[in-house]
Amino acid sequence: MVMGAKIWWKWLSNPTTPWAYLWTVKYGSNKSMEERLRMSGTSKGSVIWNSAIQHRDIIQKHSFWEVKDGHTARFLEDPWQQLPNLKDTIPGIADQDIQQHEKVSRFWDSHNAQEHRKWKEDRHIIPHSPEQTQLSLSTELQKRKILTSAGWDTLRWGYEEKGTFTTREAYKIIIKEKIIKDQLWDRIWNPSIWPKVSTFLWLISHNRILTWDNLRKRNFAGPSICPNCKQEEESALHLMQSCPMGRKLCEKITFRCQKDGRVTGDIKGTLHTWPQVPYKSKLLNTLWQLIPGLLMWNIWKERNRRIFKDQAQPIEQIWHGLHQNIKETLSIKGWSKEDFPSLPQEQAIWDNWQIQLQHPLISKDNSSKHLESPSSWTPPPNNVYQINFDGALKGNPGKIGFRGSIRNYQGTPLITYVGSIGWNTNNAAELEGLWRGLNLA
Numbered sequence: 001m002v003m004g005a006k007i008w009w010k011w012l013s014n015p016t017t018p019w020a021y022l023w024t025v026k027y028g029s030n031k032s033m034e035e036r037l038r039m040s041g042t043s044k045g046s047v048i049w050n051s052a053i054q055h056r057d058i059i060q061k062h063s064f065w066e067v068k069d070g071h072t073a074r075f076l077e078d079p080w081q082q083l084p085n086l087k088d089t090i091p092g093i094a095d096q097d098i099q100q101h102e103k104v105s106r107f108w109d110s111h112n113a114q115e116h117r118k119w120k121e122d123r124h125i126i127p128h129s130p131e132q133t134q135l136s137l138s139t140e141l142q143k144r145k146i147l148t149s150a151g152w153d154t155l156r157w158g159y160e161e162k163g164t165f166t167t168r169e170a171y172k173i174i175i176k177e178k179i180i181k182d183q184l185w186d187r188i189w190n191p192s193i194w195p196k197v198s199t200f201l202w203l204i205s206h207n208r209i210l211t212w213d214n215l216r217k218r219n220f221a222g223p224s225i226c227p228n229c230k231q232e233e234e235s236a237l238h239l240m241q242s243c244p245m246g247r248k249l250c251e252k253i254t255f256r257c258q259k260d261g262r263v264t265g266d267i268k269g270t271l272h273t274w275p276q277v278p279y280k281s282k283l284l285n286t287l288w289q290l291i292p293g294l295l296m297w298n299i300w301k302e303r304n305r306r307i308f309k310d311q312a313q314p315i316e317q318i319w320h321g322l323h324q325n326i327k328e329t330l331s332i333k334g335w336s337k338e339d340f341p342s343l344p345q346e347q348a349i350w351d352n353w354q355i356q357l358q359h360p361l362i363s364k365d366n367s368s369k370h371l372e373s374p375s376s377w378t379p380p381p382n383n384v385y386q387i388n389f390d391g392a393l394k395g396n397p398g399k400i401g402f403r404g405s406i407r408n409y410q411g412t413p414l415i416t417y418v419g420s421i422g423w424n425t426n427n428a429a430e431l432e433g434l435w436r437g438l439n440l441a
Contacts, residue, residue, distance in 0.1 A: 002170045004055035007048060009157060009165040012037055012059065023049070034072055037063060037155065058170055065153045066163065067146050070105025070117075072153035080104060081144040082156070082163065090136045093126065104153075108146070117146040184272050188293075192286055192329065197293040204236055204296060205268040211236050227306040228299070239299055240267055246299050248315050249322065253291055256352045257284075258345075261291060281346050282339040283330070287353070290326055298322045327355045379411040387437035391429025400424050402433035406441060415440050 011020050012033055027045055028036050037060065042053060065073035065080040073080045076087045076094060087094045107125050112118040119125075119141045126134060156163030158173075188201045203209050212224040212234040226234040228245045240246050240263040253261030259278055263270045274292055279285050298321055306312050313321075335357060341347040380386040389404030403418040417440060421432055 001055050001058070001174060002167050004051035005058035005170055006165060006167055007052040008056045008059050011052065012155060013165075027053075033155065058174065059157065059165070062159070062173060063155060063157050064163075065104075066156050067104050067144075067153050068149065068151035069153060070108065070146070071103055073104045075102045075104050075107055077101070080153075081146070082159065083140075083144060086137070086140060089140060090133060092133050093129070093137065104146075112148065115148060117148055184268065187271060187274070187276075187289070190289060192289060192333075193293050194325075194329070197297045200297050200300065201271065201293050204240075204300075205271055207236055207267075209236055209300065211239065226303075228303055234303075236267060237263075239303060240296055243299075245302070245315060245318070249295060249299065249319060252319055253295065256349070257288060257291070258349055259288070261295075263292075263296075267296075279341075279346055279349075280343060281341040281350070283335060283357075284341060284346055284350060286333070287326060287330060290329055294322055294325045294329075298325070323353075323355075326353075330355060330357060377411070379407065380409050382409045384409060385414070385441065387434070387441060389430075389433035389437045391426060391431075391433050393424075393426055393429050400426070400429035400432075402429050402436065404433050404437045406437065 010017075011023055014020055015024060015033055024030060024036070027043060027049060028039070031039075039056070044050065045053075063079065064082050065078055066082075067073050067080050077085055079085045083089075108117040108119050123134060126137060129137075157165045158169045160166075160169060184205065188205070189198050193201075200209070207214065212222065214236075215222065216224065224233050226232055226238055226243055228239065229243045231244075232238055232242065246263065250262040259275070265273075271292060275288070277285050278288060298318055301321075302313060302318050340357075341350045377388070386407050387404060388407065389402065391400060391402045393400040399420070399422065401418070401420040403416075405413045405416040407413050417436055419432075419436065421428070
């Protein structure tokens with residue numbers, strides 16, 4: 001959907017590229033850009049064209065004109081200056097004596113030499129309209145400041161300052177416009193869940209993992225029996241719900257958590273209905289949210305191990321792997337004392353998991369003592385060089401960068417360096433800053 005809209009935008013905003021020119025001739029009947037923007041109806045074409053025209057409403061609904069000379073944007077019908085069109089904003093104005101296709105420039109004083117365009121008086125724009133309509137128009141026009149600088153009206157899109165199409169903003173708009181937001185995707189792409197597990201959950205919720213029933217749909221021939229139990233035909237739902245291995249792992253989770261940890265109904269439904277905050281303890285809630293993904297992922301790993309390596313692990317070893325995954329994920333997070341279970345029944349559940357996490361050693365009273373940073377930089381001794389480095393990132397993991405400098409005993413920077421290595425963790429950012437500094441040294 002978003003990518004189809006992106007192609008439509010590129011067609012409108014880059015008309016001189018060869019493919020866009022071809023589309024204009026083939027599908028656009030050599031119409032101007034503003035006419036193509038307002039295109040209605042459908043026409044069949046290539047797969048890419050069909051996708052673009054199917055999702056063009058994202059562009060049409062959220063485009064606007066940045067007015068300069070006022071010869072392209074329509075006064076009533078078009079959104080301009082990043083505001084909705086006047087026809088929909090002011091009730092009854094469409095019934096006045098303004099022609100529907102009149103351009104914006106018709107309604108300002110062309111002899112004005114001030115910094116901004118000066119609008120004609122309301123009684124001259126809509127002379128026979130009620131006073132309230134004239135007042136509403138005056139209020140709207142005051143919001144729409146137009147510089148007198150030269151140039152042509154420019155097509156813009158969206159609600160951010162740049163006014164250019166981005167897939168990120170388009171996705172946000174699509175999600176916002178949906179009547180009911182699907183909370184499933186927020187759960188799947190939860191930052192607490194490993195990225196590869198999130199990807200696996202997305203695939204299995206769409207029934208895209210290559211179980212034997214899906215492979216047969218692609219005309220692959222092979223054994224269709226479940227490699228984990230060798231009792232029934234393999235499908236994603238069988239692996240996670242009715243296979244004895246999956247059931248035993250779910251029983252262990254139900255016992256440890258004192259809550260139903262089974263995959264019930266279809267997999268997507270289970271992820272939908274999996275309780276968000278069943279405990280008062282933040283630690284237990286985080287553990288609970290990790291379970292569906294890591295459970296299914298470990299079952300899938302065991303299935304693949306038996307097919308591709310001809311190795312079978314006993315149920316206790318699979319459980320140990322799942323338990324270890326949960327322990328590792330919880331261990332790398334920072335927990336405060338308040339995050340640990342405080343209720344006796346929740347403390348018993350936490351004890352069931354037998355995961356040793358240290359309570360924080362820093363209390364509110366002495367936190368400043370332990371976290372205090374040096375107030376000033378200290379130069380190294382004579383004939384010694386000092387590397388100062390740092391890493392930075394947006395999100396963890398996220399896009400990372402690093403910087404550093406090498407200084408002498410006088411504090412003079414001899415070498416400075418800066419760089420980026422793409423997507424990684426904060427530890428990688430720090431280590432890359434150190435490594436580059438050592439290489440330079």
